[in-house]
Amino acid sequence: MIWVTRAMKKTLNEDNHSTETATFLTDYVHTFIIMIILAWLTIKVIVVKEIGSIGALYDAVIAADKENPVAGNYEGSHLTMRSEGCLYFGILHVISNFGAVIMDTGFWQKGFSADVAAAVPGYVLGGVASFSVPWTVGTIVGLAGLALERTPAFPIYPRLMTAEEVDAGLVLPYVTQAVAGKAGAGALLLTIFMVS
Numbered sequence: 001m002i003w004v005t006r007a008m009k010k011t012l013n014e015d016n017h018s019t020e021t022a023t024f025l026t027d028y029v030h031t032f033i034i035m036i037i038l039a040w041l042t043i044k045v046i047v048v049k050e051i052g053s054i055g056a057l058y059d060a061v062i063a064a065d066k067e068n069p070v071a072g073n074y075e076g077s078h079l080t081m082r083s084e085g086c087l088y089f090g091i092l093h094v095i096s097n098f099g100a101v102i103m104d105t106g107f108w109q110k111g112f113s114a115d116v117a118a119a120v121p122g123y124v125l126g127g128v129a130s131f132s133v134p135w136t137v138g139t140i141v142g143l144a145g146l147a148l149e150r151t152p153a154f155p156i157y158p159r160l161m162t163a164e165e166v167d168a169g170l171v172l173p174y175v176t177q178a179v180a181g182k183a184g185a186g187a188l189l190l191t192i193f194m195v196s
Contacts, residue, residue, distance in 0.1 A: 020113045030194045037187045038137050041176060045144045048179040050151045057140075060147030078146060137172075144179070145171040153178045 051057050061078050069076020072084040101107055111119060148154045149161055155177050161170070176184040 020110075023110065034191050034194055035133070037191050038133060041180070041184065041187070042137055042140050044179050044184070045140050045175060048148075048153075050153050050178075051144060051147055057143055057147055061143050064146040078143065141172050141175045145175050148175060148178050151178075 045051065046054060046057065051060065058079075065075075065077050065079075070078060070083070070085075073086075074080040074082035111123075114122070145161065149157070151157065155174050161174070165171075165174075173185065173188060176188045180187070
């Protein structure tokens with residue numbers, strides 16, 4: 001990490017390509033910190049005493065399926081690939097992210113300033129890697145929300161989350177606060193600011 005800081009200082013003192021290199025280095029540092037926080041959060045969610053393991057999380061989700069089946073999902077399950085709502089979300093997500101990338105001037109500046117031999121593999125690898133992060137964190141945290149909302153560790157216990165809270169994206173902050181307290185909430189806030 002020290003070499004990144006030194007490289008950033010050296011880059012900022014040079015005139016030639018300093019802003020491009022500084023942008024790439026700061027993106028690297030931000031991504032590295034975000035990955036550490038998200039990996040920590042995912043592991044913390046799995047090993048928290050209210051859940052304990054992946055198997056216990058699975059059992060809690062199966063129990064939640066029986067208590068509160070999801071309309072439109074195969075047999076009301078939370079763990080299915082046959083979901084009408086999921087299909088609509090996937091289509092909407094692909095279209096909106098395509099538009100966000102096309103309209104992002106920072107993306108185009110980086111794309112044009114990078115060497116083609118490095119940019120193409122980098123963007124392909126980044127695209128594949130960026131899928132794994134939201135999929136893993138979203139799946140683990142979303143399922144943990146089902147498992148934890150009936151425990152005293154959950155911030156809004158004994159009340160269950162409403163559809164409005166879930167739609168507003170409050171599952172992640174609630175679960176983070178339940179498993180990691182104020183430190184987790186601070187780490188999540190830092191992650192959100194670094195992504196922006």
